[in-house]
Amino acid sequence: MPIASPFPTIDIPQKDIHSFLFEREDRPFPEDQVVYIDGNTKRQLTYADVRDQAKTFGTGLKSHWSWRKGDVLAVYSTNQIDTPPVVWGTLWAGGVITTANPGYGVEELSFQLKDSSARALVTLVDLLPIAIQAAANAGIPKDRIIVLGDKRTKEHRHWKDITDLSTSAKWRKTRILNPEEELAYLVYSSGTTGLPKGVMLSHKNIVANLLQFTPNDPLDWTEDRLVAFLPFFHIYGLTCLMHHAILRGLPTVVMDRFDLNKFCQHIQDYRVTFAYLVPPVILLLAKHPDVAKYDFSSLKMVNSGAAPLTRELVESVWARLRISIKQGYGLSETSPVTHSMRWSQWRSHVGSVGPLLANMTAKYVDEEGVEVPAGKPGELWMAGPNIMMGYLNNPTATVNAITPDGFFKTGDVGYQDGDGNFYITDRVKELIKYKGFQVAPAELEGLLLGHEKVDDCAVTGIYSPRIASEVPRAYITLSAGAERSKDTELELIKYVEDRVAQHKRLRGGIRFLDAIPKSISGKILRRVLRDIAKEEDEGEAVPKAKL
Incomplete structure (x- = not known):
């Protein structure tokens, strides 16, 4: 069911x-309520x-x-x-x-x-x-x-x-005579696996989603303030910041682009109380030295979305700055929010994206599309008034994404716990298949980010001809002072090996990068990593001339 x-x-x-x-x-606030503030010009x-x-x-x-x-x-x-x-x-x-x-x-x-x-x-x-x-x-x-x-x-x-x-x-x-069927926005998917697809969102999709997720964030126009660096062209910033701010009369400091020191300065100067963030920014809050120069005491809560967030990062930020972080979940195709953690449960359910929002139903299915019992991992499918109309000029993709009874196939793997909270563990297409076992890159990334020498990282699967199977490989950006060496590589491999099951070990090794390739919304571009891996492995396979 x-x-x-x-x-x-x-x-x-x-x-x-x-x-x-x-x-x-x-409308509870007056017409002269300030809603948007230019972060550069005021x-x-x-x-x-x-x-x-x-x-x-x-x-x-x-x-x-x-x-x-x-x-x-x-x-x-x-x-x-x-x-x-x-x-x-x-x-x-x-x-x-x-x-x-x-x-x-x-x-x-x-x-x-x-x-x-x-x-x-x-x-x-x-x-x-x-x-x-x-x-x-x-x-x-x-x-x-x-x-x-x-x-x-x-x-x-x-x-x-x-x-x-x-x-x-x-x-x-x-x-607009029929808000459910009349198009309002065409937001384009990131295109990490091909040409971007135009996601068709109706007027009702956006109106529904605003009513679905806003009650979960107890904010008051008389005392709460937001900061907006998340891009308005992306559904996360478009709905959760641009629309949300004016619906609730929340003064919002608008940044034209992300700059860590300006972001921190705005929080301090405007006494920002709530922020919608992405994991790369939370990573900076956990590790960047400049962050220590600013006052974050006004922040009541931070919401993380757009990509998985690990327990290690949540705990690191809390230990360093005493900033509370909850997670939410959504996609462009869902307008976007489908889950949002209750403020009171961020400590007790770290790693969860929270319960399913109002007016929605969900189910988990196996690789054959058969529904699995709640609590068992599977691909998440969802239905509700915030599900897109379809993909523009792409009926085949639409049919493949939305079932005849209205369930959208997210492509994300997860499960539900006994308290009704959902957990997203990885993307279906990003799971590494090692000799029949499934390895979630996000799990290994979370472990590595807990190591003092790791500033950022990403894990992807590479094919090993020797064992005829995919194996996990980690790409790592080292912290300041850490040395790119064989000793560091072996240390990190051993660090993971001591903490995971045998099939999850980094058999593909470790490679060091200056920066992890990511989309503007913070998602790791694994396609780019696979291209890098292919070039590396082809280069290593070239016979070396004997001198």
Whole structure:
């Protein structure tokens, strides 16, 4: 039997995102409540500023370009406090937003613009060289490239110039008649195993998810503050920070990119009380020397998501800084949050992502797709109002991802404990298969991160012709002062060997890297590691000339 959420069912209103956020009767905070603060310039936007500027921008889209329901606007930018009014102005006009990674090059951005059929592109002055080429490749006219941010240029209109106040009275908000079936966002998967897929999220998906996860974080607009470096182009930052902040009136310091010292300074200066983080940042909190210079006493709780977090890291940060860390879980395809640890249980259930959120059901299945009993490991499948509509232009991938009865196949392996808390142990495709045994890279990574000489690490499987099987290999970034040597390698191999079952040993050895390859959301790029391993092993296989 599928697992039901322990929380009471929530009534999901049949509202579009803009109406849900800006036409509400239950708003507890005033219109002049500051919501977004620019971390660089200290410029602020209130709730009323965002609402009014969104309507003005939406009016401009309709006036200038006859914007119609379903037209797509692409946002290719780092975090800006003006991103929210641009996004919700587009939704006001009936449009769809696709968010693009500002680290993309011309080819990657061109693909997304073409795949999403974007009609216009919003970007920063500094990103114009790439944006102009990609827009041309996608058939977007040059006059539909809009500039965001404090810098301006004569060649392209600024987003605040996309308006027509003289005739604004004749324009009305586009009605969303069926929030469950009408597209709001196209967020693209990271593409670590191939071309990115456009995840289609409806208005109801986002509205539902906001109502599902926000009750689990007891925050109050009168005293709580957030910091936002997680990218708004990624679903984690888009929902949990950009949307969450304005829904609850939480003052949020917006960072255009992550910088450790600025991040720490903002927490200290603004007395930030809650932060949404990713494991690489938590790793810095545990080990980076600069962190000790700052005051973190205002932080009530930290939430970690986007990638697995080990017990060792949670305990290290607590021991060093007395910062409480809970975990959550979700995916782009689930809008994203599906699990969130209760604040009161972060110490008693370290490693868990918490219980299943309201209005959701879940089950674990084996490799044949047969449901396994609760408590037994398997692949996690979930159903609920926050599950995506499907993948854009990819019906085959959609059918493969969502079952006929509405369960999304996450591709993540885990189990549920007796208290109803879920644990995610690894990705199905990332499990290393050693002679019939399954080895979870995350488990070995957690062990290695507990060693004083390890600053960061990643484990992947490599094929060993000698034993005709995959074996685990660790890639390690050493702590300052640790020596790259055979002795260090043997020490770390022995460290793991003493703590794991026989089949989990690092038979593929250890390699040292300057940095572990990761996506912007903090996920280890194991595809890159496998490519590195292949090059290394091919190089070692080349016969050496005799002198």
